[in-house]
Amino acid sequence: MEILITLIKIVGTLVWFLTLTLYLTWVERKESAVIQDRIGANRASILGIRAFGLFQPLADAVKMIFKQDFVPAFSDRILHSLAPFLSFFFVAVTITAVPFGDSLRIAGRTVALQVIDGSAGLIFILAMLSMGIYGILLGGWASRNRYSLLGGMRGAAQLISYEVALGFSLVGLVMVFPSLRLSDIVAFQGGLLFGFLPRWGVFLQPLGFALFFIAALAETKRVPFDLPEGESEIIGFFTEYGGLKWGLFMMTDFMEIIVMSALMTTLYFGGWQVPWLGPGGFHFPWGGEWPLPRGAVVALQVASFNIKVVFGCWLQILIRWTYPRLRYDQLMDLGWKILVPLGFANIGLTAVLIGVLS
Amino acid sequence: MCVVEIDGCPKLELACATAVKDGMDVRTGTDRGCEARRVVLEFLLAEHPLDCPVCDKAGECRLQDYYQDHGLFASRFNEAKTKRAKLVPIGKSLLLDRERCILCTRCVRFLEDITRTHELGVFERGNRSEVGTREDREVATNYAGNLVDLCPVGAITDREFRFSTRAWFLKRSASFCPLCGRGCEIWIDQHPGFARTVRSKRIYRVRPKENPRRNGPWMCAAGRRGFAVLDSHRIDQIFRIKDGRRTILTWDKGLHWAALKLEELSAKGHSGRIAVVLNSFLSNEELFLARRLFRDSLHVGSLAFLDPEPGIPDGFLLTSQRSSNRRGARELGFDPAPPDWDRIAETAELLLLFAHPLLDAAAKGPIEKAWNRVRTRILVTPRESGLEAGADVILPSALPAEKPGSWTNIDGSSSAFESALESPGEALAEWRILTGLARELRIDGMAGLESIGRVREDCLRMHPFFKVT
Amino acid sequence: MTVKDGARFAIEVLRGGLITARHFAVNMARHSLRAIGIRTRRTGAVTIQYPEARKQVPSRHRSLHRLLTRPDGRPRCVACMLCLTVCPSECISVEADEDPDPEIQKTPIRFEIDLSRCCFCGFCVEACPEDAIRMDTGILEWGRLGRDDLRIEIWPGPGPGRKI
Numbered sequence: 001m002e003i004l005i006t007l008i009k010i011v012g013t014l015v016w017f018l019t020l021t022l023y024l025t026w027v028e029r030k031e032s033a034v035i036q037d038r039i040g041a042n043r044a045s046i047l048g049i050r051a052f053g054l055f056q057p058l059a060d061a062v063k064m065i066f067k068q069d070f071v072p073a074f075s076d077r078i079l080h081s082l083a084p085f086l087s088f089f090f091v092a093v094t095i096t097a098v099p100f101g102d103s104l105r106i107a108g109r110t111v112a113l114q115v116i117d118g119s120a121g122l123i124f125i126l127a128m129l130s131m132g133i134y135g136i137l138l139g140g141w142a143s144r145n146r147y148s149l150l151g152g153m154r155g156a157a158q159l160i161s162y163e164v165a166l167g168f169s170l171v172g173l174v175m176v177f178p179s180l181r182l183s184d185i186v187a188f189q190g191g192l193l194f195g196f197l198p199r200w201g202v203f204l205q206p207l208g209f210a211l212f213f214i215a216a217l218a219e220t221k222r223v224p225f226d227l228p229e230g231e232s233e234i235i236g237f238f239t240e241y242g243g244l245k246w247g248l249f250m251m252t253d254f255m256e257i258i259v260m261s262a263l264m265t266t267l268y269f270g271g272w273q274v275p276w277l278g279p280g281g282f283h284f285p286w287g288g289e290w291p292l293p294r295g296a297v298v299a300l301q302v303a304s305f306n307i308k309v310v311f312g313c314w315l316q317i318l319i320r321w322t323y324p325r326l327r328y329d330q331l332m333d334l335g336w337k338i339l340v341p342l343g344f345a346n347i348g349l350t351a352v353l354i355g356v357l358s
Numbered sequence: 359m360c361v362v363e364i365d366g367c368p369k370l371e372l373a374c375a376t377a378v379k380d381g382m383d384v385r386t387g388t389d390r391g392c393e394a395r396r397v398v399l400e401f402l403l404a405e406h407p408l409d410c411p412v413c414d415k416a417g418e419c420r421l422q423d424y425y426q427d428h429g430l431f432a433s434r435f436n437e438a439k440t441k442r443a444k445l446v447p448i449g450k451s452l453l454l455d456r457e458r459c460i461l462c463t464r465c466v467r468f469l470e471d472i473t474r475t476h477e478l479g480v481f482e483r484g485n486r487s488e489v490g491t492r493e494d495r496e497v498a499t500n501y502a503g504n505l506v507d508l509c510p511v512g513a514i515t516d517r518e519f520r521f522s523t524r525a526w527f528l529k530r531s532a533s534f535c536p537l538c539g540r541g542c543e544i545w546i547d548q549h550p551g552f553a554r555t556v557r558s559k560r561i562y563r564v565r566p567k568e569n570p571r572r573n574g575p576w577m578c579a580a581g582r583r584g585f586a587v588l589d590s591h592r593i594d595q596i597f598r599i600k601d602g603r604r605t606i607l608t609w610d611k612g613l614h615w616a617a618l619k620l621e622e623l624s625a626k627g628h629s630g631r632i633a634v635v636l637n638s639f640l641s642n643e644e645l646f647l648a649r650r651l652f653r654d655s656l657h658v659g660s661l662a663f664l665d666p667e668p669g670i671p672d673g674f675l676l677t678s679q680r681s682s683n684r685r686g687a688r689e690l691g692f693d694p695a696p697p698d699w700d701r702i703a704e705t706a707e708l709l710l711l712f713a714h715p716l717l718d719a720a721a722k723g724p725i726e727k728a729w730n731r732v733r734t735r736i737l738v739t740p741r742e743s744g745l746e747a748g749a750d751v752i753l754p755s756a757l758p759a760e761k762p763g764s765w766t767n768i769d770g771s772s773s774a775f776e777s778a779l780e781s782p783g784e785a786l787a788e789w790r791i792l793t794g795l796a797r798e799l800r801i802d803g804m805a806g807l808e809s810i811g812r813v814r815e816d817c818l819r820m821h822p823f824f825k826v827t
Numbered sequence: 828m829t830v831k832d833g834a835r836f837a838i839e840v841l842r843g844g845l846i847t848a849r850h851f852a853v854n855m856a857r858h859s860l861r862a863i864g865i866r867t868r869r870t871g872a873v874t875i876q877y878p879e880a881r882k883q884v885p886s887r888h889r890s891l892h893r894l895l896t897r898p899d900g901r902p903r904c905v906a907c908m909l910c911l912t913v914c915p916s917e918c919i920s921v922e923a924d925e926d927p928d929p930e931i932q933k934t935p936i937r938f939e940i941d942l943s944r945c946c947f948c949g950f951c952v953e954a955c956p957e958d959a960i961r962m963d964t965g966i967l968e969w970g971r972l973g974r975d976d977l978r979i980e981i982w983p984g985p986g987p988g989r990k991i
Contacts, residue, residue, distance in 0.1 A: 034854045035847045039874040322847040323840070338833070411907035411956045412933040444929040521923040521933055524908045552917035554941050554978075 087135025168343025449496025594783025641763025
């Protein structure tokens with residue numbers, strides 16, 4: 001029974017994740033179009049129904065699947081095929097640790113809306129995200145194309161650098177939160193600060209959030225941090241890929257956006273928490289209550305989580321369509337000379353504040 | 359248009375009609391002279407139609423040149439221009455446009471003074487004067503083509519060239535006419551076509567190049583029309599024909615094959631069974647090489663010359679000899695006699711035939727018998743001669759205008775020329791075929807003759823007669 | 828980079844983000860209002876949905892060439908080949924012949940343009956002394972699958988496989 005429930009959760013999470021990924025490509029196209037006074041993809045139609053181009057991701061998927069699976073003669077065939085799947089796998093696996101909502105009580109069972117609630121969930125996510133480097137490096141290496149290899153090396157260097165910054169930005173948070181278990185972190189954020197402000201990570205760690213956000217953007221390796229790929233001029237690590245494998249790399253990119261957004265939501269925006277919503281309904285700090293049934297509360301919480309994640313994605317796409325790419329030295333400067341020292345400062349400041357307040 | 363100022367003469371004088379005297383002080387560029395020329399030009403242009411866009415002469419028209427030099431004025435002639443006949447056939451594929459005619463009478467004078475055939479004259483008087491044929495006699499002279507060249511405007515045009523292209527597209531290159539013993543110096547006007555436009559022909563016209571010691575500024579109709587024939591039905595691949603099937607060879611293989619057959623016979627001491635037929639369109643250098651190769655080294659059994667039949671001379675430029683270099687062949691010690699086909703048919707096992715560019719199916723009658731009897735037949739030809747089907751190997755050669763060399767004309771004066779045209783495809787000049795054969799046969803004393811300069815040098819050392827003066 | 832520079836940098840980064848965010852908000856609002864049937868002064872996008880909607884071709888725009896004709900239907904062109912001469916991409920080829928009218932004298936029997944080379948500079952139009960060639964057809968879609976299909980005869984007219 002436990003296994004069945006876990007299976008259902010895994011499938012449900014993956015369906016949610018992949019659907020969101022697929023439609024994130026549509027969102028990216030449409031959002032960039034709206035930003036630039038265009039219309040965006042609207043030609044894909046089924047039986048003449050265009051539906052704002054909502055079928056475009058399907059058309060893309062069909063096209064990618066039916067494209068020739070081309071492997072260059074000079075490449076390492078096994079590693080070349082392995083790389084995109086590695087990339088894909090390590091990103092896909094992270095989402096299992098993210099809590100979608102409070103636990104449900106169905107037929108006397110308590111079902112957590114989370115696949116794995118590990119005691120070190122945060123570390124698990126960070127670890128899995130670091131593993132994504134292998135996909136990039138292998139992609140560049142197995143192509144046996146010098147430029148792809150350089151792209152892969154650039155990618156690896158960038159990701160490792162920003163992982164340091166990412167880790168430091170989270171240390172302050174870990175100091176504030178009681179646990180590394182993500183469900184505990186979310187539950188902790190249900191409390192109030194100063195009696196009215198939700199106790200969200202972003203209010204507890206504003207500097208930490210800024211550092212985390214920038215580092216997370218770099219981790220997704222999209223514009224303005226897209227040096228590994230550099231589609232318009234410098235050659236990237238998946239130059240030798242086409243069809244479905246290229247599609248996997250591309251999907252990985254979008255999945256990383258969602259993972260980063262979900263992580264941001266979980267750590268800094270209270271996860272599935274809705275401000276002032278307790279298990280029994282709303283308790284407003286200015287007095288007054290609005291009792292709600294349990295089902296409605298869980299629905300609100302799940303909706304809250306989704307809205308926050310989608311907003312996070314929207315914000316990342318907005319950033320991708322706003323800023324020009326950093327130069328490589330600027331990228332390294334930003335990582336090592338600004339984010340890491342500021343991360344240190346944040347840790348010190350947090351330590352001092354915790355000491356003073358306790 | 360040629361008025362000049364001469365010191366001592368009160369009026370402007372016509373330069374072309376004034377005898378030169380000692381101590382004469384002639385000024386050509388004075389204001390008075392220029393003004394006079396400008397006025398004359400304005401009169402000439404007053405009635406001249408604005409046909410330039412459709413006129414064949416445009417681009418090489420003297421009137422246009424003078425207008426550039428003196429005029430660039432707007433016309434002050436407001437009256438309607440007189441309409442005249444624009445398309446008068448005056449014979450020999452010539453067309454006369456009376457509107458364009460400026461009545462310089464060059465054509466009339468040419469037919470009176472040079473050809474003395476008097477077909478054209480100026481009729482009527484004053485404003486109504488016009489050039490016309492006398493008593494409806496057509497211009498029938500062999501030199502009618504010169505009228506087109508000497509007409510300063512586009513009044514006389516040639517049907518053949520008319521409207522085919524524009525003068526400024528043509529690239530001219532100097533050459534010599536190969537079609538008779540005179541060896542007139544000519545310009546070949548070619549137009550290679552545009553980047554993606556292949557032209558049906560490349561040579562648009564042949565004009566005389568002034569050479570006072572040979573042809574003056576003239577040339578005959580045979581020379582003008584001949585090139586269209588010469589540059590048609592070209593062969594541009596090396597072929598090996600076996601059992602009626604043609605395969606394409608490279609030069610290395612083709613020459614190797616030919617040399618092998620020659621060597622087979624000469625090594626067995628059967629050089630006498632080799633027959634070589636040359637022609638007198640070959641240059642002195644080529645004949646020189648052929649003599650050393652075939653007579654001095656291989657000692658071939660028969661060495662003869664196949665030339666076009668002699669024609670009727672016209673008493674001016676065209677000679678009875680209808681090839682360019684018979685005199686050169688004689689000076690080199692050849693007897694340019696036609697081959698004895700019966701003897702060749704009986705004795706020869708190998709026939710190497712250097713076909714002349716005018717050899718065609720009509721002329722092959724007597725050759726064919728011998729050609730079909732001989733076992734090994736090597737044909738060197740620039741054009742389809744009608745003998746291809748019976749050949750074992752066909753080596754494409756160049757037209758005279760496509761190679762450097764020298765000729766000695768009927769009067770014994772030698773003239774050197776450079777290649778004026780590109781050979782089509784794989785076609786190669788005969789001197790290169792001969793040096794190639796010598797290389798393959800490893801003939802002593804013929805090594806190192808790899809450039810035409812070396813061949814010329816060697817030839818001149820042994821035959822100073824060919825020195826070009 | 829000083830702290831001051833860094834702060835200014837951060838502010839500018841934020842301002843940039845706000846500009847795109849504003850574009851997004853305004854355009855999204857226009858799109859949404861129009862979707863529910865409320866007319867806004869401007870549309871959310873400047874896009875013209877090309878094959879269905881078309882922009883007006885400006886009157887001086889240089890599009891596909893055409894040869895003008897005389898009242899009797901024969902071409903105005905006299906095959907003077909000035910267009911050929913002036914053409915920088917050598918894409919025109921003309922064959923001339925005698926015109927039955929001795930006043931006209933010369934007429935094209937074939938007027939071909941290689942669109943794969945043509946750069947639409949319009950020099951041929953300017954060079955023409957007879958105002959015979961113009962580039963005002965407004966035809967912009969002349970793409971073909973093969974290079975040879977791009978050699979179009981504009982006189983004596985579209986031949987087989989050369990429809991325009």
